[in-house]
Amino acid sequence: MAARITKKCIGCGVCVDVCPYGALELFEGQAIVSGHCTVCGSCAEVCPANAIEIEGAASEGLGAQDKAAWSGVWVFAEREGDGFAPVVRELLTKGRALGDELGEKVTAVLLGSGVTDWAGELIAAGADDVLVVDHLDLADPLIEPYMRTLVELVVNRKPAIMLAGATTLGRSVMPAVAAVLETGLTADCTALAIDSETRLLRQTRPTFGGNLMATIVCPERRPQMATVRPHVFQAGEPDPGRQGTTTVVEMDKAVFTTATTFMTKHVELAEGERLEDADVIIAGGRGMGKPESLTLLNDLAKLFDGAVGASRPPVDEGWLPYVHQVGQTGKTVGPKLYLACGISGAIQHTAGMATSEIVVAINRDADAPIFELADFGLVGDVNEILPALIERLKKERG
Amino acid sequence: MNIVVLIKQVPGSTEIKVDPKTNTLVRDGVEAIVNPFDTYAVEEAVRLKEAQGGTVTVLTMGPPQAAEALKQALSVGADRAILVSDRAFAGADTLATSFTLAAAIRKTGGADIVIAGKQTLDGDTGQVGPEVAMHLKLPFATYVKKIESADGGKLRVERLVEDGYEVLELPTPCVITVVKEINEPRLPSLRGIMAAKKAEIVTWSAADLGEDAKRFGLSGSPTQVVETYVPERVKTGEMITGTVEQQVDRLVEKLKETGVL
Ligand SMILES: Cc1cc2nc3c(=O)[nH]c(=O)nc-3n(C[C@H](O)[C@H](O)[C@H](O)COP(=O)(O)OP(=O)(O)OC[C@H]3O[C@@H](n4cnc5c(N)ncnc54)[C@H](O)[C@@H]3O)c2cc1C
Ligand SMILES: Nc1ncnc2c1ncn2[C@@H]1O[C@H](COP(=O)(O)O)[C@@H](O)[C@H]1O
Numbered sequence: 001m002a003a004r005i006t007k008k009c010i011g012c013g014v015c016v017d018v019c020p021y022g023a024l025e026l027f028e029g030q031a032i033v034s035g036h037c038t039v040c041g042s043c044a045e046v047c048p049a050n051a052i053e054i055e056g057a058a059s060e061g062l063g064a065q066d067k068a069a070w071s072g073v074w075v076f077a078e079r080e081g082d083g084f085a086p087v088v089r090e091l092l093t094k095g096r097a098l099g100d101e102l103g104e105k106v107t108a109v110l111l112g113s114g115v116t117d118w119a120g121e122l123i124a125a126g127a128d129d130v131l132v133v134d135h136l137d138l139a140d141p142l143i144e145p146y147m148r149t150l151v152e153l154v155v156n157r158k159p160a161i162m163l164a165g166a167t168t169l170g171r172s173v174m175p176a177v178a179a180v181l182e183t184g185l186t187a188d189c190t191a192l193a194i195d196s197e198t199r200l201l202r203q204t205r206p207t208f209g210g211n212l213m214a215t216i217v218c219p220e221r222r223p224q225m226a227t228v229r230p231h232v233f234q235a236g237e238p239d240p241g242r243q244g245t246t247t248v249v250e251m252d253k254a255v256f257t258t259a260t261t262f263m264t265k266h267v268e269l270a271e272g273e274r275l276e277d278a279d280v281i282i283a284g285g286r287g288m289g290k291p292e293s294l295t296l297l298n299d300l301a302k303l304f305d306g307a308v309g310a311s312r313p314p315v316d317e318g319w320l321p322y323v324h325q326v327g328q329t330g331k332t333v334g335p336k337l338y339l340a341c342g343i344s345g346a347i348q349h350t351a352g353m354a355t356s357e358i359v360v361a362i363n364r365d366a367d368a369p370i371f372e373l374a375d376f377g378l379v380g381d382v383n384e385i386l387p388a389l390i391e392r393l394k395k396e397r398g
Numbered sequence: 399m400n401i402v403v404l405i406k407q408v409p410g411s412t413e414i415k416v417d418p419k420t421n422t423l424v425r426d427g428v429e430a431i432v433n434p435f436d437t438y439a440v441e442e443a444v445r446l447k448e449a450q451g452g453t454v455t456v457l458t459m460g461p462p463q464a465a466e467a468l469k470q471a472l473s474v475g476a477d478r479a480i481l482v483s484d485r486a487f488a489g490a491d492t493l494a495t496s497f498t499l500a501a502a503i504r505k506t507g508g509a510d511i512v513i514a515g516k517q518t519l520d521g522d523t524g525q526v527g528p529e530v531a532m533h534l535k536l537p538f539a540t541y542v543k544k545i546e547s548a549d550g551g552k553l554r555v556e557r558l559v560e561d562g563y564e565v566l567e568l569p570t571p572c573v574i575t576v577v578k579e580i581n582e583p584r585l586p587s588l589r590g591i592m593a594a595k596k597a598e599i600v601t602w603s604a605a606d607l608g609e610d611a612k613r614f615g616l617s618g619s620p621t622q623v624v625e626t627y628v629p630e631r632v633k634t635g636e637m638i639t640g641t642v643e644q645q646v647d648r649l650v651e652k653l654k655e656t657g658v659l
Binding site for chain 2: 202
């Protein structure tokens with residue numbers, strides 16, 4: 001199955017230029033399609049001769065669902081410590097907007113042990129309903145019990161949309177749920193919108209390390225599922241006066257069985273040091289020169305109430321653990337402020353931080369590629385600028 | 399111990415450029431590489447085999463030229479390579495891809511452990527590993543940074559999470575996806591390269607997998623890409639010059655204006 005070029009092709013080459021996957025070329029005056037074709041349809045849209053047919057409809061092999069029976073926006077209320085992951089409030093605010101646009105309810109789904117009392121916080125953050133499954137076996141986030149519980153809830157209550165944070169948990173449980181339900185899941189979304197005509201959820205995500213954005217829909221299967229990057233949506237102010245209902249759902253114990261055992265958890269980053277949650281990340285690269293210089297990053301991070309990040313070389317050198325690495329083989333972050341110190345801005349690094357709101361770069365090489373991405377660039381030595389900045393901020397705080 | 403490793407050939411990302419005129423990715427001359435995370439998956443499988451015996455099968459779904467990626471895996475110690483390739487697979491999203499790979503794994507006779515990379519550079523979803531596990535009805539663990547032990551039908555792994563790591567014990571057979579921290583992949587030996595050159599790559603078509611063909615490729619994919627575009631880089635970056643003092647003053651002023659301070 002691929003785009004098919006019919007005899008009407010006039011060899012103009014417009015499709016070749018527009019194909020995001022480089023899957024088309026001109027051969028003897030006609031366009032031809034290669035194996036790179038993802039059947040995205042961009043070519044058919046622009047073809048002036050209507051010569052391109054897209055074969056086979058998406059999802060026809062999965063069976064039809066009565067889409068009218070599915071409604072509402074669900075948000076997975078991921079727990080973190082004694083509260084919720086920050087992305088949950090962001091998703092409830094966004095989910096609220098989507099629900100209002102559709103004229104449908106917003107439901108938060110809360111799994112855990114001894115968590116029923118927490119539902120009020122989710123209502124204050126925007127939920128109309130909270131579905132709670134409260135059971136000892138859900139205390140640790142194990143895949144199979146979480147997956148089966150969510151599948152059970154979805155099958156019985158039929159939400160149109162289901163959102164979760166693109167956290168390690170969200171990115172593990174949601175694919176499992178989607179596969180069992182045989183529906184689509186869009187990873188790492190940075191924008192969500194309702195198509196006014198079709199009422200479908202338009203899910204936009206960066207691919208190729210942020211070089212290309214793709215908007216994806218799931219037309220025939222339900223729920224339409226997405227994981228969403230933390231920090232892309234603004235969380236609204238909680239409204240303690242908001243009204244909502246809490247439904248505690250009992251499950252058959254078989255739902256919770258698993259042969260996987262949760263042994264222990266080792267915490268390497270204290271609360272507030274997690275890169276995914278931080279509003280400010282102070283990141284250092286090879287240009288920091290020596291491990292001792294990292295105390296500058298730590299000091300600055302404290303002043304900003306932020307976390308410390310790193311490019312790959314300092315991690316490879318063992319100056320700080322891998323949990324700090326940002327980039328293609330590290331973490332993807334999107335803080336309000338990303339301060340890159342002695343980082344050249346290789347694409348493997350910027351892939352992990354390009355969606356940051358404000359980027360400040362300090363580098364002694366004025367031609368370093370990181371400056372192309374920076375809102376504010378300072379050419380200079382990190383060993384001079386960082387201590388001066390720290391002094392200045394300390395003075396300011398008194 | 400029989401291990402199946404899922405690998406994918408991807409465009410070497412450093413070379414990815416966007417043509418500013420047409421707003422499309424320039425793929426010409428872009429070298430294809432084995433998805434970096436998958437090289438850690440291969441290495442881990444070969445280490446397990448060296449410690450405990452067994453075979454390592456590398457499996458990919460892709461166009462015929464993806465055989466090159468399989469040869470690379472053979473050159474560093476994989477025993478058997480399977481290419482699942484058919485026009486019917488085109489347009490596959492993660493559901494159809496994982497469905498196809500799961501069918502191929504079954505056809506190999508199954509595995510004690512299936513290892514995938516954390517995510518690919520191009521698809522970049524990290525969903526294929528967990529979805530394969532569900533199609534095979536197996537338990538799985540993502541973001542594995544260390545295999546502590548693998549014996550007695552149990553696999554004990556360390557799994558990276560936001561603020562540290564968890565230790566989990568899974569029964570085999572199971573699926574894991576691995577991160578870079580798990581090992582340092584070896585370079586191919588000369589003998590390995592020679593052996594890989596001569597090795598046979600088994601190729602399976604859609605018909606060979608014996609599944610409902612409608613579950614493959616586009617027709618088995620619930621999602622559709624409706625639009626692609628190059629993000630606007632509207633940054634009008636300001637270079638802050640002057641003495642260190644002046645630079646710091648101006649930066650602080652700017653950060654206050656933008657509200658982060
Ligand atoms: C498959 C693959 C995956 C990768 N994944 C990642 C990843 O996840 N994350 C990542 O970061 N990298 C990753 N890399 C590595 C990446 O390609 C770059 O090598 C790396 O990001 C460079 O790090 P850097 O900017 O700290 O070092 P360099 O590129 O060496 O840059 C150091 C910079 O510091 C500046 N400098 C030096 N001294 C000073 C000073 N005193 N004051 C101010 N500036 C100074 C220099 O001008 C230079 O620009 C990956 C590479 C590959 C091949
Ligand atoms: N076409 C494919 N063939 C084989 N393995 C794949 C394929 N696509 C993805 N994978 C595996 O699944 C992992 C996650 O891929 P992705 O979900 O695309 O990010 C990769 O690291 C591979 O191990």
